[in-house]
Amino acid sequence: MQTEIIRIHEDGDWRLKLKNSVSKKLPFVIPTETVYGLAALYNDTQMVESIFQIKNRPQDNPLIVHIVALDQLQDLISVKLNELPENVMEVIDSFWPGPLTILFEKSSNVPDIVTANSPYVGVRMPKHEVGQTVLREIGIPLVAPSANISGRPSPTNAKDAFEDLNSKVELIFDGGECEVGLESTVIKLSDNMEECLVLRPGKITEEDLMPFFSNVMIDKSVLESSLTEESIAESPGVKYKHYSPKAKVILVDNINELETAGFSNFAILSYSKKLNLDNNIYFKSEDHLASKLFSTFRELDRQGLEAVFVEMPRLNLALKNRLIKAAI
Numbered sequence: 001m002q003t004e005i006i007r008i009h010e011d012g013d014w015r016l017k018l019k020n021s022v023s024k025k026l027p028f029v030i031p032t033e034t035v036y037g038l039a040a041l042y043n044d045t046q047m048v049e050s051i052f053q054i055k056n057r058p059q060d061n062p063l064i065v066h067i068v069a070l071d072q073l074q075d076l077i078s079v080k081l082n083e084l085p086e087n088v089m090e091v092i093d094s095f096w097p098g099p100l101t102i103l104f105e106k107s108s109n110v111p112d113i114v115t116a117n118s119p120y121v122g123v124r125m126p127k128h129e130v131g132q133t134v135l136r137e138i139g140i141p142l143v144a145p146s147a148n149i150s151g152r153p154s155p156t157n158a159k160d161a162f163e164d165l166n167s168k169v170e171l172i173f174d175g176g177e178c179e180v181g182l183e184s185t186v187i188k189l190s191d192n193m194e195e196c197l198v199l200r201p202g203k204i205t206e207e208d209l210m211p212f213f214s215n216v217m218i219d220k221s222v223l224e225s226s227l228t229e230e231s232i233a234e235s236p237g238v239k240y241k242h243y244s245p246k247a248k249v250i251l252v253d254n255i256n257e258l259e260t261a262g263f264s265n266f267a268i269l270s271y272s273k274k275l276n277l278d279n280n281i282y283f284k285s286e287d288h289l290a291s292k293l294f295s296t297f298r299e300l301d302r303q304g305l306e307a308v309f310v311e312m313p314r315l316n317l318a319l320k321n322r323l324i325k326a327a328i
């Protein structure tokens with residue numbers, strides 16, 4: 001299969017190509033503000049099934065459903081939109097479109113394969129013009145996990161998506177570099193919807209959510225390395241190695257006491273200070289490192305490095321989470 005990277009502003013035939021891909025039930029790649037996603041119509045089980053095959057994704061890992069307008073939410077969730085409590089509507093108003101995924105009790109329209117048999121469905125409204133244009137064109141919500149082969153860093157540009165999915169899809173919509181660079185924050189609401197639990201940290205932080213809830217908690221798996229026996233027992237989804245480059249990722253607590261003995265072919269990612277070393281890649285802040293982490297991992301893999309030393313972040317919980325999961 002030929003894989004084509006297209007820009008909707010330069011390709012007059014994009015609608016036709018999209019229609020062809022959908023009619024063949026072939027998932028396609030769309031950009032979002034976080035990372036690129038491998039998309040399928042949420043209610044087309046055959047198309048959704050191919051996502052799992054293409055990504056080599058474990059069947060027990062649920063998919064996020066993407067919408068482009070609030071009226072698409074009603075079909076997906078069991079509660080009536082106008083019965084959602086005010087604080088939840090305020091969260092939606094404040095952060096959508098944007099990098100926040102909210103779990104709701106699902107309606108019967110959502111196939112079990114989408115939620116991996118969970119009664120909850122994760123929904124988000126992405127903030128990327130190209131992603132939104134494609135969503136509007138299709139007119140049906142799209143499931144879209146990150147457009148990588150499972151276990152690899154998520155792609156944050158069309159070329160990185162192509163690297164993993166060449167010959168596995170027909171269409172990659174090019175929307176440039178993703179602004180956020182790490183996947184969306186995933187939250188679960190308590191039964192009364194007054195509290196929330198952060199299952200996956202992202203650009204929308206605990207502090208951002210605090211004004212809307214009586215309590216915001218962080219799931220304990222967030223700062224656990226993936227392979228502890230306890231986490232495997234409690235939540236099968238966290239047992240998989242995530243976000244990893246081929247190079248060994250080594251976290252450095254104190255960049256002034258860097259110990260690289262035993263490695264010859266490595267890079268050092270730092271943000272608190274620029275090192276006087278050729279193999280140092282310096283970022284101007286933790287957030288800057290966060291936005292470039294995955295594309296940097298991929299670039300270093302292309303160079304065939306054996307290890308990458310990364311300065312441990314102090315503030316950015318999403319970055320810390322991705323690094324801890326990568327460093328095993």
Ligand code: TXA
Binds near residue numbers: 034061064121126182
């Ligand atoms: O930023 C993002 O969220 C990107 C872009 C493409 O939108 N998507 C993404 O999807 O990161 P994925 O499939 O790579 O990660 C989805 C995460 C997984 O950790 C999954 O376990 C969790 O969200 N998730 C989704 N639905 C869930 C559910 N019903 N219950 C619990 N966790 C869920």
Ligand code: MG
Binds near residue numbers: 145146154
């Ligand atoms: Mg992913």
